[in-house]
Structure formats: C-alpha cells, structure tokens
Amino acid sequence: MAFNVSYALDGTVAVIEIPERLDAGCSNELKEKINAVVNESIYNIVIDLSKTNFIDSSGLGALVSKISVCKANGGDIKLASPGKRVFEILQITHLDKVLNYYHDLEEAVNSFESG
Template identity: 50%
Template sequence: MPFDIIEKKDDIVVIVIPTRLDASNSQDLKDIIAQKVGEKKFKFIIDLSNTEFVDSSGLGAMVSKIAHCRANGGDVKIVVTNDRIKEIFQITHLDKVLKEYTNADEAVAAFNES
C-alpha cells in the first residue's frame, strides 16, 4: 500500500498520503480506516503534506468513517500545506467538517487537548 501508517500514543493513527489520493488508491485508504476502526481506534490524522492531488473519491475516503469516529470519542483531522488542496476543501466545504493543521504534531496536540 502506498500509505505510511504511524501509530501514536493514545490510539492516534497518522496516515501519510502519497502525492495523489484518487480513484486508484482511495479504496485502500477506506480499508485502512475501516481496519483501524475495527481495532477500536477512532482518532485519525490524515497527513496530506506530501499530496498534490485529491479527487472526489479521495475526499469520500477521508470522511468515510468520520461519524463513527466522532460517535466513539474520536475524530478525523487533516494536515494540509498545499494551497490547491486547501482550496478543494474550501470549495467542497469540508474545511467546515475537518479541522486543518499545518503538521502532524500540531494535530496530535489538538487530540491531547480535547
């Protein structure tokens, strides 16, 4: 799989996305999230800092289990540094649903504050 998965303390799962998140790999992301949710892990950080392109299937994969995570005391947070990716989140209004951070450490800290 093209994703790096980093497990942090407090059951926080960081998933580092490659340069593209699209129809060719979005199902892999959904499968990873579903597997971790099955392991009772509900805190996710989707790290898009290396990502240059996201399509609608990639966006769908990111939010596929968000309601389930939130219902179990978790959440999905994103790391976004690319302005084009930020614009996609603004256009789709996902910036209202997913909290954006500039790096994974900042997102981990936000989980620990809540």
C-alpha cells in the same frame, strides 16, 4: 500505492500518510486503511497530507468515510498539512468546515491530547 500508518500518543492516535495523489485509483485502499484502524478501536485519526498535491471526489469520499463512526466513539478525523491546492479543494467542497485541519502533523496529533 502505499499508505503508511503509524501511531502516536501511546497508540491512541493513528496517523495515515497520504501519497502525492489521492484519487479513484487509490481511494479504496485509503478506506481499507481507515477501516482497519477503526476495527482496532482507534477513533482518533490524523490524515497527513504533507506530500499530497492532488485529490479528487473519490479521495474526498475516502477522507470522510468514517467520520461519523469516529465521532460516535469520542474521536475524530483531522487533517495535517494540506497544501494550497488540496486546501482549495477542501474549501470549494466546504469540507474545510467539516474536517479540522492543522498546519503541521505535530499540531494535529497534539490536538487530540488537549481536546
């Protein structure tokens, strides 16, 4: 499973593109990608969910694995383009109250610039 990482806003925001499924089979890989970004001292992270149509508890755990580290360093982890099914899971687990989410990738990335 490939998680593509790109950078925006002069390298101050990491964008991690999530595949169609974020489950136990690939959640550790996402954690590793997030760790690698944080180890580069980049604490502004956008998780691009535009292609994702399934997420399980291990995937949710991977999403929140470094929130406290990012926030402690003035950053955050934000979600872009969660589809209806993924958003329902976020609501059921109340992660929609913990993670900021945006309708598109550009809006999510630009939210770091304005705040």
